[in-house]
Amino acid sequence: MKYPVDSIRRFGIAVSIKAGMTQQNAEIFIDGMIAADLRNIRSHGITKFRGYLSRVEHGVSDIQAEPSIVRTAPSTLAVDGCNGMGSTVAWKTMEACIQTARETGVAFAAVKNASHHGIGGYYVMHAAEQGMIAFEVCNSPKLVAPFGGAKPLLGTNPISIAIPAGQHPMLVCDMATSVVAKGKIALAIKEGRSIPDHWALDAEGRKTTDPVAANVGTLLPFGGPKGYALALIIDVLCHCLAGANDSQHIPRVFENLAEPSNIGYCMCVIDIGKFLPLHAFQQSVDELFDSIKRCPPAEDFRGVLIPGEIEFAAAQKNLAEGIELSEPVLKEFRELSEKYGVDFYIPQN
Incomplete structure (x- = not known):
């Protein structure tokens, strides 16, 4: 389901401030993840929010x-x-x-x-x-x-x-x-999806479509x-x-x-x-x-694109329609809401 960008942003900033960030740094932090989601780079989007704060909670990143x-x-x-x-x-x-x-x-x-x-x-x-x-x-x-x-x-x-x-x-x-960022493997694990067999090798050096096997193996x-x-x-x-x-x-x-x-x-x-x-x-x-x-398009192509053009169009669309949040991410939001005492209510678009 898609959720309004402003609602996600407000919740994320409020949690980040409660975790110890200044207002300015919280805005930078959340806006960076939202920028990824807007451009459909979901592997680096708000799905990473809980992971960043876990590092802070374990004392291995200094939030201040x-x-x-x-x-x-x-x-x-x-x-x-x-x-x-x-x-x-x-x-x-x-x-x-x-x-x-x-x-x-x-x-x-x-x-x-x-x-x-x-x-x-x-x-x-x-x-x-x-x-x-x-x-x-x-x-x-x-x-x-x-x-x-x-x-x-x-x-x-x-x-x-x-x-x-x-x-x-x-x-x-x-x-x-x-071939792909590690975050795409992590997102496939979180969402229970398989991966293409040219992304990674398993621990034995064999091609795999299993993101769990890829996670303990090696990317190419x-x-x-x-x-x-x-x-x-x-x-x-x-x-x-x-x-x-x-x-x-x-x-x-x-x-x-x-x-x-x-x-x-x-x-x-x-x-x-x-x-x-x-x-x-x-x-x-x-x-x-x-x-x-x-340039005339090749077979099966509609035309030549400039690098970043697809992501720019996606960002304009997602700003209007909202950002996709999977159930595992929503579950993490609810946990953060309880842990940091920030009200969680993000209406669906």
């Missing part, structure tokens, strides 16, 4: 921590997440990058001691809305086999990019370097050696440069409630206005997108 952001050169930022909430760390790092890029034209931040922050698209889209081009990568627990291997050694290590346009929606590339890199190369590069940036754990030493975020994550992020923001007027850039992007979309 603020990141330490040190400007080490005109365009570079070294960030210690101080084991805070991933949404707080990532949003405030991106804000610092935006402000730095306004001064110097470009900003690069390397972040350690962070935690799971939801979809990277939430943060890079925020920068694109300010007239910036933004990139973000992060590493994650070992879930993916290197190309040719049958044992997980790398994370899903996602990469997110947003580029503003004019008349067109912004380009948004937000993807794991595995997208594009074989190409996804593997990108995942390894991201681990180098987040571990060797930023100082976070490598994927082999990041604990499973929602299964291990005894150890801090020490995940790493790297963010880069480019101020378009330092190269040419923003409107001229946007016009050029629109013209390029128009030329791409004029």
